[in-house]
Amino acid sequence: MLLTDWLHSRRVRYLLGGTALLFAVFALLRGAFLIGFADFDAMGGIDRERIVEAVGIGLRFDLRLAILMMLPVALLAFLPRANLVRCGLVRGLSRLYLGLAILFVLLVYVLDFGHYDYLGLRINSTILRFLGNKDISAGMLWQSYPVLQITAGWLAASVLVLWAAIRLERRLLDRPARVRPTISRAAVGAFALAILTLLGLIGRLTSINPSNPVPLRWSDAFVSGNSAVGALGLNPVIFIYDTIRTPQETFDRAQVAKHYELMTRYLGVTQPDPEKLNVTRHIGPQPHRLQFQRTPNVVFVMLESLGASRVGSFGNPLNPTPNLDAIARDGWLFRNFHVPVSGTAKTVWASITGIPDAARAESATRNPFISNQHTVINALKEHRKVYAIGGSAGWANMNALIQSSIDGIELVEEGGWKSPNDDVWGISDLNLFRESSALLKDDAKKRPFFAYIQTAGNHRPYTIPADNEGFEIRKPSLQEVQDASFQDVDQYNAVRLLDHNIGRLMEIAKRDGWFDNTIFVLFGDHNGRISRLPFMPPAFEQLNLESTHVPAVIYAPKLLKPRVFEEAASLVDLLPTVAGLLGVEYRNGALGRDVQLPAPEGERAVHVILREGAFPLIGAVTRNFLVQMNHDGSHATMHDLASKTPTDNVADAHPEEFARLAALARGLHETSRFMMYDNRRAAQ
Secondary structure: OHHHHHHHOHHHHHHHHHHHHHHHHHHHHHHHHHHHOOOHHHHOOOOHHHHHHHHHHHHHHHHHHHHHHHHHHHHHHOOOOOOOOOOHHHHHHHHHHHHHHHHHHHHHHHHHHHHHHHHOOOOOHHHHHHHHHHHHHHHHHHHHOOHHHHHHHHHHHHHHHHHHHHHHHHHHHOOOOOOOOOHHHHHHHHHHHHHHHHHHHHOOOOOOOOOOOOOOOHHHHOOOOOHHHHHHOOOHHHHHHHHHOOOOOOOOHHHHHHOHHHHHHHHOOOOOOOOOOOOOEEEOOOOOOOOOOOOOEEEEEEEOOOOHHHOHHHOOOOOOOHHHHHHHHHOEEEEEEEOOOOOHHHHHHHHHHOOOOOOOOOOHHHOOOOOOEOOHHHHOOOOEEEEEEOOOOOHHHHHHHHHHHOOOOEEEOOOOOOOOOOEOOEOOHHHHHHHHHHHHOOHHHOOOEEEEEEOOOOOOOOOOOOOOOOOOOOOOOHHHHHHOOOOOHHHHHHHHHHHHHHHHHHHHHHHOOOOOOEEEEEEEOOOOOOOOOOOOOHHHHHOOHHHOEOOEEEEOOOOOOOEEEEEEEEHHHHHHHHHHHHOOOEEEOOOOOOOOOOOOOOOOOEEEEEEOOOOOEEEEEOOOEEEEEEOOOOOOEEEEOOOOOOOOOOHHHOHHHHHHHHHHHHHHHHHHHHHHHHOEOOOO
8 A cells, every 4th residue: 555655665764674673772871871870869859750750751862863864874875866775886885984983872871881980970062071181081981981882882883883884775775665655655765764853853742742752851861850760761961962063162260260259248148258159148037027927838930921011001002901900009019020031941940949040051041061059949848839830841941940959840842731732832821820729729628738830821922822711902093102112013012912811810829728828929031023112211212121020020919018118129139028028037049138137238229230151241239320331340330220311321420439349249149150050959
C-alpha cells in the first residue's frame, strides 16, 4: 500500500537503523553513567518516580542527539543523482563524517565521565577554563587518570561503533530495491520522516501545543530540584552546546567592592565583610507582623503585560480595570512600583529570587549555572507551594529556576490541566483560576498554601475564549484606544478580560472558602509597547519608564487596612514585605527589602534597567527623580519625573541628590550582577 511502501525504501531503513544504532549506543553510555558515576547518596529522600522521570528525559535527549547526527547523512542519502545508493564518493564522505562525529561525541562522553567523577557536575562550557592552564591541566590528567588506557578504550569504542554503522549501511543499501520509486511514495515518505524527525527533536509525544511546540530543554532534567537527579537527565553533548551558547559574563568584582560600603548600608547588612563581599542578612520576625489565629495563605498573581498606564487607578480614561481598581482602593496600592527590567522571564526571576535580572545576554532563567537560587519563599515552611501556569514553564527555562529554587514546589503547567488549550499560551486565565482553586481549596482547610499564578491572556494573540462567564467585547474607535495607551482594540479588550478574570478569581476564592484568610499580591510583569500617554506625566513615555512602571497591590481586606505607598518600590521587595507581614524569619541574600522598614538611603530608590543588551542603560528611580547612565557609569543624567520637559538634565540643580542616586544606580546594578551568582544554593 502507498501509505506503508515508503518503509521498504533502502535509504529510509538505513536512516532509521542508523538512528536506532546511535540511540542504543547513547543509551548504553547512559547506563554506564548510572552504574559507575551517579551519586545515589545525594538523591536520598527523592521519590523513585522522579529519578525514573529524569532518566526518561535523558533518553529523549539521547534520541535527539542520534537524530541530529544522522541529519547530514540523510542529506547525502537523498541527493538527486549522486547519493549514498549510487555514488561511492558520496558513501565515502558519509563514512568519513560519521567516523569523525562518532570520535568527537564519544570523546565528549569520556570527558563527561571524568568531569563528573572529579567535580560531581556534568560537563558544560566551564570545561574551557582548563584551557587557560593547559600544562597544569594536562599534568593533572596524566597523574590522576590512566590516560593511555582511556584513550585506547575511546578509540576502540569509536572504531566498533563506526564498524557497526558501515555494516548496517552495506546490508541495507547494497541490496536490490523492493519498491519502485514514485513521486507519490517519495512525498509520503518525506512527510512521514519529517514528522518523526520533528517529534524526536521536540522530545515530546503528548502535551504538544501546535501553536507553540516547546521542545525538551536542559531545564526539564531538573524535575526534582536535586542536582544529582538532574544529572541523570542530561546528555553531555547537548548540554555542553547549550551552556556554550550561554555567555559566562558573571560580574565585575572590583566594581562590587567599590560600592560595597554603600550597598551594605542600603541593604542593612549587619556583618559586612569587604573581603568576602557578604550581602546576606538574617531577618527575624518584625514588630509590624500581622496578628492572626490561622497562618494566612499567600497568592502571587502575575498580570501579563499589564503596565500602570493600562489601569484606571493610574488615570486611564477608558476605565478598563474596574475590578483591579476596586482591589486597589481596598488594599495596599503602590503608586510608584517598578519591575527592574521588562520581560516575563525576567519578572519571574526577580519575583522569586529578589534579584534584578541583570544578565546582558538572554534572561537569567536560561543560564543553567545560576538556576539554583535561595528564595524567601522557602521561609514559608508551613505552606504548601504551588506554581500554576496555563502554558509551558519550559519557555525560557523558567521551570529550572522554579523547581531548583523552591523547596517542595508543585509545578502545574500545560498538560497537567483538565481544560483544553485556548491558544499558544495554553489554557485561559479563567480556567487557570478555576482549576488552581480546585487544586488548593480542600487542602487549604488543613494547612496554608503559597500559590504563584502566572497569567498569559493579555498577550498576543489576545484570545477571547468562548467560555468567559459573561465578558462582553467593546469596540471603541482606534483613536480612542490609542489615546488611552493601547495599540489597538484587541489589546484593550484583552486588558479588560484580564481584569474581568481577576474579579472572577476573587469570587472563586470566596465561593471555595479561602478568600478571607489569603494575602493576594497582584503585580504587572511589564508593560506592553505603548502608543500615547497624554493622561500620564510625560516622563514615563519620554524616558521609557512606562516599560517598568506597573501596578502592584497587596490585598487582604480581612487582614489589612487600605494604604497607599507613594515612595518607589520594586518587584524584588514583594517577598520580603510578605514575610514581614507573616512574621517569619528568613535568609536574604538578594536586593529586595521589606517596604514597611525605613529605607537607610533616605528617599527610597530602586533599580531599573531601561535598555537591555551588552551595553545596558541603568538607573535608580525614586518617587521624584530618575538618574540614568550607561552601564559603565558614563553619561549620567538626572531627570525630574514631574517636569513637562523630563528629558532635561537637572543634575546641576540638585547636585547632592544626583550624587546620591548616581552612586546608587551603579552600586545597585553591579551588586545585582554579583548576587545572581552569590545567591546560588549549594548543590542538593
